Amino acid sequence: MTREFDYEEQFHGRDRKKWRKERRQAQATDRSKFKKTDREEKASVDIDPSWRQGRVVAITGEGIWVDREGKRILATLKGLFKKEKMEAKNLIAVGDLVYLTDDDSIVHIAERTSFLARTDISGRKEQLIAVNIDQAIIAVSVVQPPLKPALVDRYLIAAEKGNICPIIVINKIDLLDAGPLSEKERYLDFLSVYEKLGVPILSISTTTHTGLDALRALLKNKTSVFSGQSGVGKSSLINAAYGLNLKIGEMAQKTAKGSHTTTTAELIALPDGGYCVDTPGVRSFGIWKLTKDEVIHHFHDFAGLGCKYPDCLHINEPECAVLRALEEQKLAPLRYESYCSLIDEATGGLDNWTKRKL
Ligand SMILES: Nc1nc2c(ncn2[C@@H]2O[C@H](COP(=O)(O)OP(=O)(O)O)[C@@H](O)[C@H]2O)c(=O)[nH]1
Numbered sequence: 597m598t599r600e601f602d603y604e605e606q607f608h609g610r611d612r613k614k615w616r617k618e619r620r621q622a623q624a625t626d627r628s629k630f631k632k633t634d635r636e637e638k639a640s641v642d643i644d645p646s647w648r649q650g651r652v653v654a655i656t657g658e659g660i661w662v663d664r665e666g667k668r669i670l671a672t673l674k675g676l677f678k679k680e681k682m683e684a685k686n687l688i689a690v691g692d693l694v695y696l697t698d699d700d701s702i703v704h705i706a707e708r709t710s711f712l713a714r715t716d717i718s719g720r721k722e723q724l725i726a727v728n729i730d731q732a733i734i735a736v737s738v739v740q741p742p743l744k745p746a747l748v749d750r751y752l753i754a755a756e757k758g759n760i761c762p763i764i765v766i767n768k769i770d771l772l773d774a775g776p777l778s779e780k781e782r783y784l785d786f787l788s789v790y791e792k793l794g795v796p797i798l799s800i801s802t803t804t805h806t807g808l809d810a811l812r813a814l815l816k817n818k819t820s821v822f823s824g825q826s827g828v829g830k831s832s833l834i835n836a837a838y839g840l841n842l843k844i845g846e847m848a849q850k851t852a853k854g855s856h857t858t859t860t861a862e863l864i865a866l867p868d869g870g871y872c873v874d875t876p877g878v879r880s881f882g883i884w885k886l887t888k889d890e891v892i893h894h895f896h897d898f899a900g901l902g903c904k905y906p907d908c909l910h911i912n913e914p915e916c917a918v919l920r921a922l923e924e925q926k927l928a929p930l931r932y933e934s935y936c937s938l939i940d941e942a943t944g945g946l947d948n949w950t951k952r953k954l
Pocket residue numbers: 767768769770771800801802803804825826827828829830831832833843844845846847854855857858877
């Protein structure tokens with residue numbers, strides 16, 4: 597076993613071995629899903645025994661913070677990597693396993709097992725949010741900010757592309773009792789649609805502490821990335837579950853969208869084992885290189901509706917069974933709206949970032 601794997605075991609626990617085996621088996625049957633990126637291919641270099649290992653815990657204006665044998669140090673990226681910066685928005689991400697020389701410069705980034713990426717704000721580059729993670733906590737809130745199923749689907753697809761297990765966390769359920777009945781109905785519609793997809797869903801309130809035990813149980817000994825819109829309560833969830841003190845934002849200042857209090861993604865060690873990454877909120881989330889086939893694969897439940905056209909996009913085709921199911925209320929409008937938004941993105945309809953409606 598190489599040193600690289602030893603270090604990974606330390607971070608991910610024994611599950612990693614089993615998971616690697618499953619991944620290898622899946623790779624044998626479906627190569628496309630686990631195709632290595634160019635970045636990963638480049639990673640196969642000889643490890644110099646004098647290099648030291650570390651893990652990227654945060655990237656700030658000051659530089660790259662690395663946990664090196666339990667110490668948090670500020671590392672620099674060697675010049676040779678910088679040349680590659682043209683291809684991706686960021687070459688290195690939180691969660692990266694790195695090799696350092698004695699002067700704390702990063703000389704090698706280990707092959708990644710998973711990643712969560714999005715299209716950067718310019719729409720032209722891939723932006724890595726976190727890498728080498730087991731699961732993505734897709735955090736949403738009810739009422740404030742409003743539930744956005746299309747954003748959830750985007751995260752679900754991004755998680756699948758990046759080889760990460762998704763978990764949906766619906767936070768602020770305390771607001772349901774006070775809000776209008778329509779909000780509660782929307783929440784129940786959301787639950788019924790997404791439960792059928794087989795994704796674990798937790799309903800939580802950090803205010804009343806509902807559901808926090810279940811959250812802790814899911815996070816234990818795993819590395820999880822908290823993702824989702826700004827203001828849904830990602831930092832509050834981590835604080836409430838572990839008694840931590842991450843900065844949280846006050847809602848309803850100027851825009852009612854929540855202020856961006858968490859400014860950089862950060863890897864945090866959890867008191868009872870495992871790690872989590874708190875990320876700054878996003879307003880919109882584009883999926884890097886999203887294809888029409890990926891969207892169709894994600895909405896596999898549409899296949900059961902019996903559309904007779906093999907290449908039907910179910911947008912405006914006459915006699916489309918998906919459209920009929922929608923009319924007959926056999927298909928939830930929120931699921932269909934989400935589908936349209938993603939098909940639009942995959943077919944280039946949303947080149948203009950501002951057109952994206954989530
Ligand atoms: N009513 C209610 N408010 C919450 C809950 N969890 C968080 N908040 C509030 O939501 C706002 C945004 O929280 P924050 O954790 O900063 O969200 P983040 O941007 O996703 O990290 C803060 O004002 C929190 O106090 C909850 O369960 N119920």
